[in-house]
Amino acid sequence: MNAPSAGGAAFRNLLVSFWFGVLILPFRGIVTAAAVAGAVFACLSLYRPLASYLPSLRLRLTRTEDLILRLTSGPAAPFAGVIAAAVLLFIPVFASNYLLDILILTGIYGILAFGLNVVVGFTGMLNLGYVAFYALGAYAYALLNVKLGMGLWQALPVCVALTTAAGFCLAVPALRLKGDYFAIVTLGFGEIVRLVLNNWDSFTNGPNGISGITPASVAGTSLGALDRYYYLVLAAIFAAYAVVRRVRFSRIGRAWVAIREDEIAAGAMGINTTVYKLYAMAFGSFWAGLAGALFAAKMQFVSPESFTFMESVLILCMVILGGLGSLAGVAAGALILILLPELLRGVQSYRMIALSAGIILLMIFRPGGLFGSATRER
Amino acid sequence: MLLQQIINGLTVGGVYALIALGYTLVYGILELINFAHGEVYMLGAYLGIIFFGLCTATGLTAVSLPLALGLTFILSVLFCAAYGFTIEKVAYRPLRSASRLSPLISAIGVSIFLQNYVMLTQGATDKVFPHLFGAAGFSVLSARITYVQAAIIICSILLMAALHLFITRTSLGAGMRAVAQDRVMASLVGINIDAVISLTFVIGSGLAAIAGIMIAMYYGLVNYSIGYIAGVKAFTAAVLGGIGSVPGAMFGGVFLGLVESLGASYISSEYKDAYAFIVLIVVLLIRPGGIFGRSTEEKV
Numbered sequence: 213m214n215a216p217s218a219g220g221a222a223f224r225n226l227l228v229s230f231w232f233g234v235l236i237l238p239f240r241g242i243v244t245a246a247a248v249a250g251a252v253f254a255c256l257s258l259y260r261p262l263a264s265y266l267p268s269l270r271l272r273l274t275r276t277e278d279l280i281l282r283l284t285s286g287p288a289a290p291f292a293g294v295i296a297a298a299v300l301l302f303i304p305v306f307a308s309n310y311l312l313d314i315l316i317l318t319g320i321y322g323i324l325a326f327g328l329n330v331v332v333g334f335t336g337m338l339n340l341g342y343v344a345f346y347a348l349g350a351y352a353y354a355l356l357n358v359k360l361g362m363g364l365w366q367a368l369p370v371c372v373a374l375t376t377a378a379g380f381c382l383a384v385p386a387l388r389l390k391g392d393y394f395a396i397v398t399l400g401f402g403e404i405v406r407l408v409l410n411n412w413d414s415f416t417n418g419p420n421g422i423s424g425i426t427p428a429s430v431a432g433t434s435l436g437a438l439d440r441y442y443y444l445v446l447a448a449i450f451a452a453y454a455v456v457r458r459v460r461f462s463r464i465g466r467a468w469v470a471i472r473e474d475e476i477a478a479g480a481m482g483i484n485t486t487v488y489k490l491y492a493m494a495f496g497s498f499w500a501g502l503a504g505a506l507f508a509a510k511m512q513f514v515s516p517e518s519f520t521f522m523e524s525v526l527i528l529c530m531v532i533l534g535g536l537g538s539l540a541g542v543a544a545g546a547l548i549l550i551l552l553p554e555l556l557r558g559v560q561s562y563r564m565i566a567l568s569a570g571i572i573l574l575m576i577f578r579p580g581g582l583f584g585s586a587t588r589e590r
Numbered sequence: 591m592l593l594q595q596i597i598n599g600l601t602v603g604g605v606y607a608l609i610a611l612g613y614t615l616v617y618g619i620l621e622l623i624n625f626a627h628g629e630v631y632m633l634g635a636y637l638g639i640i641f642f643g644l645c646t647a648t649g650l651t652a653v654s655l656p657l658a659l660g661l662t663f664i665l666s667v668l669f670c671a672a673y674g675f676t677i678e679k680v681a682y683r684p685l686r687s688a689s690r691l692s693p694l695i696s697a698i699g700v701s702i703f704l705q706n707y708v709m710l711t712q713g714a715t716d717k718v719f720p721h722l723f724g725a726a727g728f729s730v731l732s733a734r735i736t737y738v739q740a741a742i743i744i745c746s747i748l749l750m751a752a753l754h755l756f757i758t759r760t761s762l763g764a765g766m767r768a769v770a771q772d773r774v775m776a777s778l779v780g781i782n783i784d785a786v787i788s789l790t791f792v793i794g795s796g797l798a799a800i801a802g803i804m805i806a807m808y809y810g811l812v813n814y815s816i817g818y819i820a821g822v823k824a825f826t827a828a829v830l831g832g833i834g835s836v837p838g839a840m841f842g843g844v845f846l847g848l849v850e851s852l853g854a855s856y857i858s859s860e861y862k863d864a865y866a867f868i869v870l871i872v873v874l875l876i877r878p879g880g881i882f883g884r885s886t887e888e889k890v
Binding site for chain 1 (some may be wrong): 616621627636637640641669672674676680681684688689690691692693694695696698700702703705706708710711735748797818825826829833836860863864866867868871874875878
């Protein structure tokens, strides 16, 4: 494409800025519209000079990716691993309660992201109602604890069994549908679960939620304190990582990736796509149940407000950010999406707009996720 | 009582049908679930209130109510069409050759963006549309239709008929059908794909805008979150009728409105929002392609 003349480009930028100014005019008035138009014009005009810096930026990005790759798989890997483990284990010694809270939440969302990664990242099925299984796990633990007095370790098997069964039951009818329809049905399922939790007052206490969940304990010592609960979540997420990684590089995992890459070819190769997709849904829901129980045990309170469609979107964003299929990337995605809003507490109201704009830009410019090839399939 | 619920259902159903048409047109051409479409409907509702407020502030409403309403509708439709066009150009066009997942996620991003955009610019509290006609209406047998309800039902029918004629009788409509059928062949025959796709978004957004203004007049209240739930229900309606099929979307919208209205009054109004999803799941289990959908084989 021939480069347009400088005057022509400026005129086109002017038109585009004017267009965006007009779009915002009814919503905010002429001052904001003029400001937006000016900002758009500035960005567009600066694009050409700034674009010359792009190759050097890309070079720097590749160098960082190489560094990460060498740290995680080269000869320095064990040392890097030991240092990382030491840091993680000793964090509670000097961290504030606030930081511990964030890290625990990151761990729980990390487990959720691993679970959704199995369905969306490995197998390529878009599950928009993942939060429903999270909610089922949390509410199951809450009800078992409050109504039957079960502790975390007794209730956990029941919770994960319930969510796995729910994932399986949803998948059995839903897998007959094509990709997009499947996504909408899962969305519908997520909403139905939330509505039932919100309206079935006699069983789930409706919008008031269930409070008074007793803190977890291990061998008599209570895990209610944040620094102790941190170790529980740390153990859980390491277990999740180990198990999911092991399954990923097994026959089942390879079947999942084959289905994602080309379902018809996978079927032609003899893979029973329906059965493996069922496995994926059930396995993914398993982790949601675990995360839900951990969440309920930490917060000691559950309510339907924590389990909206936005949560599903947030977890999906963690998976996309980390690059579909890459476990380490997904964990990093969870860390970023929990940490960033906390750091930006001051501009809380702009959080969602920034996140959504970020999603759109990420899809256009870096569909492989933030960490692209560096953490590919690790 | 039953007749009243049917009338209410037809009113809401007409609105769902108009929004569903936008979904089905875009899906037919791009195979993309335009999550942002519900937000365009919400934008239309807000713009209706804003422009009508402007008309009232400049005294136009006092002079001539039909003129003020007409101007409101025209301006809102134009602006929403512009928004739809911009959304397509910015968020979907760069992703046209990417995998199926990318535009879908981008659509979710646009949906969240627009919701927060309106929340930040217009505030999080409900916005009010002045009550023009109150409960004035006329009685039919044992039920009552207000003027607003009658206007919505008639408007929806007229717009659906107009769209049907446009798609089946005009050359632009033929172009849209061609692009929906086979994009590559359509471009080889000389149809401007980009223009047709933009036109599709513009038409869909215009219909959604009208639906939004009518809902604003009907309920009197709008909020930045109405787009999401109406969007999901309208998409459910489109899927119900067979996504990609224009008569299907019309049927699905009306059917869903009736189910919701009757379900809310005869079963439970607390689960009103759930009926849409339950109906969707049931229909998809029995007829995965939707009621009027054609089952397409996937070519290798």
